[in-house]
Amino acid sequence: MTCKFTNTCTIFNKELSLFDELTEEEQKLIEENTVTVTYKKGETICKQGSFSSNIMYIKEGLAKVYLENDTSNLVLKIAPKNSLIGMPSIYEGNNICVYSVATYVESIVNLIDIKVFQQILQTNAKFAFKALNITNENIIQIYGRFFCLSNKQLHGRVADILLCLKDRVYKNHSFDFAFSRSELAELTNMSTESVIRVMKNFKDDGLILQKDKTIEILNSDMLNKISSFG
Amino acid sequence: MTCKFTNTCTIFNKELSLFDELTEEEQKLIEENTVTVTYKKGETICKQGSFSSNIMYIKEGLAKVYLENDTSNLVLKIAPKNSLIGMPSIYEGNNICVYSVATYVESIVNLIDIKVFQQILQTNAKFAFKALNITNENIIQIYGRFFCLSNKQLHGRVADILLCLKDRVYKNHSFDFAFSRSELAELTNMSTESVIRVMKNFKDDGLILQKDKTIEILNSDMLNKISSFG
DNA sequence: GAAAAAAACTGATCTAGATCATAAAAAAAA
C-alpha cells in the first residue's frame, strides 16, 4: 500500500513561531514563569495520569511522547529540539497529563507554567490561533502515523523510521544512533526480534551501514520504495 | 490488556458551547456564511485531498471521518449529531481536506465558510481558546482509539464499538443498527469475516440480540469486561 | 584485567486473524 501524504514519522520541520505573537508584556510573563531543566537520558519529563503543570518546550535533545499501560507503550511521536509538548492536556475540566514524555538522550527542556500559558491563550487571539494551527498540524501527523502503523508491514515501518531520522531528526545521511533495537521496536510497534531481522536484511542488502552506534543511510531511494510500498 | 482511559470510541458527549463565545455580530456573520445541506446515506460530505472550503457541523445524522488510500480506509472517528468536523484542515499554508467524511445515514449538515470561521478565530480569543479545547479533546480521543486498535484483539474491539454505540451514539440498550458487517469491519479495522464470527459468538453467548436491523445489548457488564480485557 | 549484565542475533515454533472458497439467507430489482 502507498501512503501518499502520510508517514509514521510525525516530525514537521517548521520554525515554531508561536511565541512571536506575544506582546512584550506577555513575553515577560512567560519568561518569569518558565524554568529550564536538564534531563538525563531515559528520564521521564511528564508522567501520564499525573497533574499537568507545564507546557514543555524541548530546547535541546530528543524525547518520546507515548501512552502507557500495564503491558505496553504506544509511542505517539518523537520530539526533537524545538518541539512544544503538552498542549493536548489543555481542555475544559482537565488537569492531568494525557501522555507520558521521556528523553532518549540528555535534553534541555523549558517548562512553562500551564496556567500562565492558558491565561494568554484566552486573551491573545493571534496566539491562540497559532496554537490551534500547531495542534492541527500535530493531529494530522498523528493521523498519518496511525494510518501507517495500522497498514504498513514491518519492512516499511522500519524504512520509514530510518528515513525520518535521516531527514527530519539528524538531517544527515550518517548519524549517531540513539536507539537500541528494543527502542526501535517500541517506536515501530513491532517485536525486538523483528526489528533485528529487518535491520539485518537492510544491512545485508547494502541499504544501511552500522558501525558501532553510527548509522549511515546508503540507499535512500530503495528505503523510500520500501516505505511507500508497505 | 486494560485500556483505563481509552476506548476505540471517540465520541465525547459534551455540549458544543463553542458558538456561545461569539458576539452578536460574529454570530450573524457565521449565519450569513452557513448553508444547510441534507446528505443521503453513504454520500461524501468532504473528500480527502480536495479543497477544504467548510467547517462541517452535523446537525442531525451520523457520519464517519476517515483516511483513504488505494486499498483501504482507516476510520478516525464516527461523528454523531452535534459534531464539528474539519478543524484540523486549518493550519498555515493548508487549504485541502486532510480526511474524508461520509454519512452512515441521511444527515443534515451545516456548512460554515472556513474563511469566515478562521477570521473569527484570529480575532476572538475566547472563541479560539474554545476551539483549541475542542481540538485537544479530539486529539486525546484519537490517541485512545489509536492505542486500542493497535493493542486490543478482535473481541475487545467489537465489544468496544457496541458499547460505544449503546452509550454514546444511540444512548439506549436497544437501537436501530445502521452498520453492515463490512462497515463494522472498517470501523474496527478487521476483516468482515472476523466481525461476523465475533458477532456470532456474542449472539450465541447471549450478550446481544439481533432482530432484523435492531440490536439489543443484553449484557453490558460482560461486554465491558471483554472490552477492557482486550 | 575478569565477571556479570545487557544487548544483538538466530533458528524453531506458534498463533491470531486474514484470506479463500462456497453456501445460505436476505434484500433489491425486474
Place this chain on the structure above:
DNA sequence: TTTTTTTTATGATCTAGATCAGTTTTTTTC
C-alpha cells in the same frame, strides 16, 4: 412472483509476525 445482487455465514487454509529458546557479542561493573 422470480431473478439477481448483496449480505451473512461457515469451514479450510495460509501467513505475517510474535513468542520462545538459545547463542554470541557488546557493554558495564567490579
